Amino acid sequence: MTLLKATHLSKVFGGLKAVSSFDVEINKGELVGLIGPNGAGKTTAFNLLTGVYEPTTGDIMFDGKSLVGLKPFQITQRGVARTFQNIRLFSELSVLDNVKIAYHLHVKYGLLESVLRIGRYHSEEDEIEQKAIKFLDVFKLTDKKDEIAKNLPYGEQRRLEIARALAAQPKLLLLDEPAAGMNPQETQELMNMIRWIRQEFDLTILLIEHDMSLVMGVCERIYVLEYGSIIAQGTPQEIKNNPRVIEAYLGEEVH
Numbered sequence: 001m002t003l004l005k006a007t008h009l010s011k012v013f014g015g016l017k018a019v020s021s022f023d024v025e026i027n028k029g030e031l032v033g034l035i036g037p038n039g040a041g042k043t044t045a046f047n048l049l050t051g052v053y054e055p056t057t058g059d060i061m062f063d064g065k066s067l068v069g070l071k072p073f074q075i076t077q078r079g080v081a082r083t084f085q086n087i088r089l090f091s092e093l094s095v096l097d098n099v100k101i102a103y104h105l106h107v108k109y110g111l112l113e114s115v116l117r118i119g120r121y122h123s124e125e126d127e128i129e130q131k132a133i134k135f136l137d138v139f140k141l142t143d144k145k146d147e148i149a150k151n152l153p154y155g156e157q158r159r160l161e162i163a164r165a166l167a168a169q170p171k172l173l174l175l176d177e178p179a180a181g182m183n184p185q186e187t188q189e190l191m192n193m194i195r196w197i198r199q200e201f202d203l204t205i206l207l208i209e210h211d212m213s214l215v216m217g218v219c220e221r222i223y224v225l226e227y228g229s230i231i232a233q234g235t236p237q238e239i240k241n242n243p244r245v246i247e248a249y250l251g252e253e254v255h
């Protein structure tokens with residue numbers, strides 16, 4: 001079953017076509033990679049899928065409905081969550097509060113109840129805390145729950161960002177360079193976590209990544225972007241052996 005389908009998606013900035021003819025179809029439950037050289041348009045594609053930019057042309061169907069014209073928070077409510085290339089945490093808040101905040105999109109108490117801290121607020125707040133801790137457990141951050149986010153080492157900040165995105169209870173999770181700045185051991189652990197959360201939370205995942213060991217190791221299918229256009233798609237094996245991809249991006253590194 002198709003969960004996400006982008007058709008003829010493009011984005012022009014001034015005279016520059018950052019993304020053109022971006023056609024991508026992702027099935028429910030798939031783990032898909034998006035790779036390409038620097039400046040190929042990968043982050044712009046994520047920004048289109050999450051409503052940061054409105055497409056110049058094209059459509060994005062998600063779970064049977066178009067996302068075009070929706071604001072980022074509305075797209076999150078529809079079930080799309082993301083992380084960013086340059087980590088965006090609430091840097092002055094605790095690790096636990098960073099995850100709890102994502103839940104507030106979903107809880108049912110009103111502003112008045114939350115300000116007065118009455119009624120449903122207490123029981124829901126306890127429930128949120130328990131769920132948030134569950135996500136911190138997954139990402140081995142429970143011991144750090146009271147630390148201020150900006151004081152965490154870089155790799156842990158990246159993991160916290162994924163935990164926070166998951167707390168929004170998405171159907172589709174978009175990860176923008178999740179392994180950036182991680183050492184090989186952290187990258188290996190991250191791969192295992194990505195596999196595990198996909199299974200555990202019934203997720204579909206699209207990830208941008210330059211670390212080929214991660215992309216080839218974890219993704220079932222890969223799209224390759226060059227100068228804004230998809231130039232290839234296929235299994236990791238097919239992508240590794242695709243002459244056009246080797247020329248455009250992989251070079252000698254896969255031989």
Ligand SMILES: Nc1ncnc2c1ncn2[C@@H]1O[C@H](COP(=O)(O)OP(=O)(O)OP(=O)(O)O)[C@@H](O)[C@H]1O
Pocket residue numbers: 013016017018036037038039040041042043044045085
């Ligand atoms: N807001 C913007 N205004 C103008 N040009 C932009 C804007 N955002 C991106 N671009 C341009 O669009 C092109 C694609 O950029 P984008 O950041 O999407 O590439 P990328 O594949 O994510 O690159 P990287 O791997 O380096 O992160 C680049 O030429 C970039 O300079």
